[in-house]
Amino acid sequence: MPELPEVETVVRSLAPKLAGRRIVDARFTSHHVVRQKFATLRGRVRGQQVKSVRRHGKFILVELDRGVLTIHLGMTGKLLIDSEPGPYARAVFELDQGLLVYDDIRHFGRIEWSAGLLDRAAALGPDALDIGLEDFLKLLKSRRSRVKPLLLNQRFLRGMGNIYTDEALFEARIHPRAMASSLSKERATRLHRAMVDILKTAIRLKGSSVSDYVDADGQKGSFQQQHQVYGRAGEPCSICGTAIRRIVVGQRGTHYCPKCQRS
Template sequence: MPELPEVETCRRALAPLLVGRTLTAAEAIWPRAAATPLEVAGRRIVRLDRRGKFLLLRLDRGWLVVHLRMTGRLVVAREPPARTTAAFRLDSGDWFCLVDMRKFGRAWQVARASEVVGHLGPEPLSRTFTAARFEAMLAPRRARLKPLLLNQRFLAGLGNIYVDESLHAARIHPLRTADSLSAGEVRRLHRRVRTILRAAITAGGTTIQNFAGPDGTPGRFRSQLRVFRRGGEPCYHCGTTIERSVVAQRGTHFCPRCQPL
């Protein structure tokens, strides 16, 4: 599933293709891909933003918001490719398309972006997400870290890959409770979340199965993963076998020696 770095990769690649263009039509080829009516004709694309795993197109009036969910991809093409679920015609004649094998991706047209993304927690790469703020967020919570960090209302943008990688890099077990972290552990986790997200953005995201940038390029961060999908293989740090367990219905990968419970 595309997480923050993959959506940011799409945002950066799409911005030069979309900003300044006017939308002339929209077509929900898979009707459920349109979470709201899409009446975009005549709207100009002013800017591309991202909030968590949502891509936000600022229009001259209102917003177009897209979430890729499991297998969504965004492309700009002369004709909508196979498996396109929603297509937006540009004044250049090209189509901006949500291409989605499993059809869970959604597009919303709203007056205010907050109507879709207002529930999200802080943006982990923002300047206001400081270690002190993270500590204040974690301290009152008794939840286990893995599900808490996946909770988009708590912190926006992380999914299974980057939660497992961040916890391993910070040497913190995924089943620790949030309120059990020392101030030093909070600072370590805060730093690791941010450095890993930045490195993944630099690498164009992680491709496990489907993800590709708008030009079809797979993400290159997979080669830098240290625990995710490495169950049964030796930890690069200590040589102990990486374990895989299921936490909150998600495959969870950790090193039992580097990340003691």
């Protein structure tokens, strides 16, 4: 699933090309992706000019003259500018210049129009890229939960996913099953620094293309080449040489080094 760096990369590649364009028409083919009536959504967006494109956690917000088009990429969604629709195109927005195509093999993404920010988006926690250290420390101390599931909880902190949580915990040398509220200030500070640094580096490298992810221009990211633990089960740790282990924490596959990240 595209996480904060991937969504941020899509927004950055999309915003300068989409802002100012007008939606002339739209067509949809998937009721799984578009839960509103096709005719209703088409009527909402036709004739609307795009004012801005921004990220809210893992959501892409396309702000129009009236209302907001909220897009979630799900597991395999792609939002492509000036690309011809392929066999998995689930939504096509005809612009006054070119096309905006939402492509999704597995139908897990979502597209929805609303007058303002959707309630489920407004209910999310602070952004993982923007949260300050003191606020982060307070949040950790306030929750009796294992640190890995907590970082994945979007109501706690928005934007984190499996890849960058595993990578941040490794960088901070924290076991994924550690209790968040029991982390010392030093370890929690290390986690905050690791999280922010890794997110910034991943954005600079345009995200991790481990499956279907590409940016709005169809270009792959390269942060997957920097992964220290994610997807490397059985391979040697780059620090100590111990085999990276894969376990399940909070019903999510989790990668860590049993030596560098002791319980």
